[in-house]
Amino acid sequence: MAYNVHDIRKQFPILNQEVHGQPLVYLDNAATAQKPLAVINAISDYYLKYNANVHRGVHTLSQRATDAMESVREEVRVHINATEAAEIIFTRGITDSINTIAYGMSNRIHQGQNVVITAMEHHSNIVPWQMLCERTGAELRHIPMDEHGELVINGLEDIVDHNTAIVAFNHISNTLGTINPVEEILSRSREVGAWTLVDGAQSGPHAQVDVQSWDVDFFTLSSHKMYGPTGLGILYGKRERLEAISPYQGGGEMIATVTLEKSTYAGLPHKFEAGTPHVEGIIGFGAALKFLNEIGIESISAHEQNLLEYATEKCSKIEGFRVIGNAKNKASVLSFVVDGIHSYDLGVLLDQQGIAVRTGQHCTQPIMDAFCIQGTVRASFAMYNTFDEIDSFMSALSRAVTMLR
Amino acid sequence: MATIQEKQQALIQEFELFDEWMDKYNYIIEMGKSLPTLPEDKKNDDLLVPGCQSKVWLHVEKRDNKIVLSADADAIIAKGIVAMLIEVFSDQPAKEVAGAQMKFIEDIGLKDHLSPTRANGLISMVKQIKYYALAFSA
Numbered sequence: 246m247a248y249n250v251h252d253i254r255k256q257f258p259i260l261n262q263e264v265h266g267q268p269l270v271y272l273d274n275a276a277t278a279q280k281p282l283a284v285i286n287a288i289s290d291y292y293l294k295y296n297a298n299v300h301r302g303v304h305t306l307s308q309r310a311t312d313a314m315e316s317v318r319e320e321v322r323v324h325i326n327a328t329e330a331a332e333i334i335f336t337r338g339i340t341d342s343i344n345t346i347a348y349g350m351s352n353r354i355h356q357g358q359n360v361v362i363t364a365m366e367h368h369s370n371i372v373p374w375q376m377l378c379e380r381t382g383a384e385l386r387h388i389p390m391d392e393h394g395e396l397v398i399n400g401l402e403d404i405v406d407h408n409t410a411i412v413a414f415n416h417i418s419n420t421l422g423t424i425n426p427v428e429e430i431l432s433r434s435r436e437v438g439a440w441t442l443v444d445g446a447q448s449g450p451h452a453q454v455d456v457q458s459w460d461v462d463f464f465t466l467s468s469h470k471m472y473g474p475t476g477l478g479i480l481y482g483k484r485e486r487l488e489a490i491s492p493y494q495g496g497g498e499m500i501a502t503v504t505l506e507k508s509t510y511a512g513l514p515h516k517f518e519a520g521t522p523h524v525e526g527i528i529g530f531g532a533a534l535k536f537l538n539e540i541g542i543e544s545i546s547a548h549e550q551n552l553l554e555y556a557t558e559k560c561s562k563i564e565g566f567r568v569i570g571n572a573k574n575k576a577s578v579l580s581f582v583v584d585g586i587h588s589y590d591l592g593v594l595l596d597q598q599g600i601a602v603r604t605g606q607h608c609t610q611p612i613m614d615a616f617c618i619q620g621t622v623r624a625s626f627a628m629y630n631t632f633d634e635i636d637s638f639m640s641a642l643s644r645a646v647t648m649l650r
Numbered sequence: 651m652a653t654i655q656e657k658q659q660a661l662i663q664e665f666e667l668f669d670e671w672m673d674k675y676n677y678i679i680e681m682g683k684s685l686p687t688l689p690e691d692k693k694n695d696d697l698l699v700p701g702c703q704s705k706v707w708l709h710v711e712k713r714d715n716k717i718v719l720s721a722d723a724d725a726i727i728a729k730g731i732v733a734m735l736i737e738v739f740s741d742q743p744a745k746e747v748a749g750a751q752m753k754f755i756e757d758i759g760l761k762d763h764l765s766p767t768r769a770n771g772l773i774s775m776v777k778q779i780k781y782y783a784l785a786f787s788a
């Protein structure tokens with residue numbers, strides 16, 4: 246079936262509006278994607294028909310809510326090809342997922358060991374590890390990056406060694422669009438017995454991942470970047486790994502027995518799901534996954550790739566335009582600077598013309614430092630963007646540059 | 651010498667000439683471009699206005715009971731905004747500055763037009779100016 250972007254757009258009513266008197270062109274998808282009607286309806290359906298707390302009541306509504314939530318867990322399992330649904334933990338987001346693992350490892354890591362990240366991580370995959378290292382005296386290392394925004398992995402053997410406890414890195418960079426060589430890094434990590442965590446924030450909406458074929462220990466996704474509701478993350482972990490670490494939040498749902506002196510933890514996945522879960526978010530995410538899979542992640546990413554190439558070529562005609570991140574394998578992110586012009590000024594004037602982009606450091610300050618820049622303008626594409634929108638973006642950008650020069 | 655009130659009125663009238671916000675921004679940008687740059691050694695971190703998304707250095711001095719402002723910014727729109735503040739407040743008696751009603755920012759619609767984070771930056775700039783003015787008029 247041919248990819249029909251106009252039909253797809255009809256599923257996203259929010260796109261059909263004007264901003265400052267101009268049609269909205271939403272190119273901030275790497276920050277968060279818009280939500281289709283299927284997701285919005287699934288959430289209102291839940292509140293209209295079967296809102297109840299889960300796992301707690303024998304009454305019918307509670308059963309229905311529990312079933313709905315647990316069937317999403319199973320759909321996520323299928324989506325990433327995990328072995329069992331109990332390996333799928335619902336978290337508050339990727340930030341929460343990574344903190345769960347970093348905290349959970351506190352007792353398993355000590356001075357003399359190290360944690361490896363890369364030079365192109367989101368702050369949420371840097372700070373939790375820095376905190377872990379501070380607590381335990383372990384060393385934090387990183388895999389460097391070259392001037393194209395590609396990881397330099399030919400020195401991997403020296404960085405990931407027998408003292409490496411975990412290697413945590415992103416699949417696709419939110420700032421550069423670089424698709425990282427996941428399998429090489431995983432394979433080296435396995436060789437030395439290090440645990441592995443892949444941050445799938447940006448791959449969730451663009452790439453199909455099979456956690457068993459990767460043989461990765463932890464993998465995490467963010468619902469809001471995959472056309473689902475905010476405030477929900479997915480943490481996949483191999484059973485033996487999840488069983489080996491302790492939860493960092495205690496409370497209801499996550500216990501087997503509680504006396505006033507001592508409690509024992511529930512089994513997976515509940516051990517890591519303290520408190521009432523984000524039921525509406527989980528149900529909405531189920532609808533988002535279904536929607537995503539009906540269109541097909543491969544067709545979507547092919548469409549986005551065309552947009553990326555078209556936009557890169559068009560914008561390169563602007564004098565002083567410089568792409569930040571020229572990796573050979575790139576997905577749906579166009580980060581750039583225009584020489585002599587502050588990215589913030591471009592962002593303001595693009596917004597005036599209805600174009601939504603992100604400006605600044607994108608929670609990746611070390612990348613900005615590596616490229617010696619203050620920030621970039623980032624246009625990021627999603628399933629509903631069109632070539633006409635890229636044309637509007639391009640002419641708005643030219644006008645902004647002319648005004649600012 | 652025009653008063654703070656008159657200067658604000660003049661700016662409001664300038665902005666009324668433009669229907670489109672892109673043109674108003676163009677005016678702000680031109681103000682930014684015509685504001686002299688501060689020498690590098692004056693761009694100290696302690697002159698940075700807190701709460702701005704881009705870097706804004708604001709230098710407030712007192713000369714003959716008057717407030718004298720100079721400023722720079724790394725983004726031109728921020729520089730244009732601070733240039734307007736200079737236009738209104740610089741060379742005015744410290745007492746007047748401290749007690750001035752800031753109406754032009756609302757009247758030209760800039761306040762409503764800026765996102766909350768940017769509006770906060772603008773509020774910080776004004777606060778900074780008034781803070782010094784108050785200290786200097788004591």
Ligand SMILES: Cc1ncc(COP(=O)(O)O)c(C=O)c1O
Pocket residue numbers: 275276337338339340341367369370415417418419444446447466467468477478608
């Ligand atoms: C690469 C990357 N990692 C992590 C995150 C944080 O995800 P969340 O908002 O789910 O905490 C983001 C989102 O900006 C991201 O792009």
